[in-house]
Amino acid sequence: MAHVDRSEVCATSPLVSVSLGNAAIFLIGGLTRDAEPTALLLRSGDVVIMSGPACRRAYHGVPRILEDTLPGHLDVQEEDDGEWRVYADYMRTSRINVNVRQVFPIGFNPNLLEVGKQGL
Numbered sequence: 001m002a003h004v005d006r007s008e009v010c011a012t013s014p015l016v017s018v019s020l021g022n023a024a025i026f027l028i029g030g031l032t033r034d035a036e037p038t039a040l041l042l043r044s045g046d047v048v049i050m051s052g053p054a055c056r057r058a059y060h061g062v063p064r065i066l067e068d069t070l071p072g073h074l075d076v077q078e079e080d081d082g083e084w085r086v087y088a089d090y091m092r093t094s095r096i097n098v099n100v101r102q103v104f105p106i107g108f109n110p111n112l113l114e115v116g117k118q119g120l
């Protein structure tokens, strides 16, 4: 659940996170699991920007999705059926997170994957 983002080589680039669907509890703590986390309520349409090394390397996670918080404009009415039923069943209990993150630093050359060849 709680994790630190480690796939990004560069911890100084911000991460932009967009929440869609049911609301959720987002916890953000510190650089160790001992730090008391702060809880944020993320609703559909909310945008979180995680910026700075202390934030990008902080433990965080989404322990809880709050059911029955799907905004009306993302819901499907009872009379709708067919292909939209699959969407409706999924969205009823789900939250979708879209995030943008910079995994590699500027100037990274994927053709030079061996350690020490990047020249960065």
Ligand SMILES: O=C(O)CCC(=O)C(=O)O
Pocket: 005, 017, 026, 060, 061, 062, 097, 099
């Ligand atoms: O769902 C979220 O808001 C957080 C996602 C996350 O922590 C990640 O993609 O690394």
Ligand SMILES: [Fe+2]
Pocket: 003, 004, 005, 060
């Ligand atoms: Fe993460």
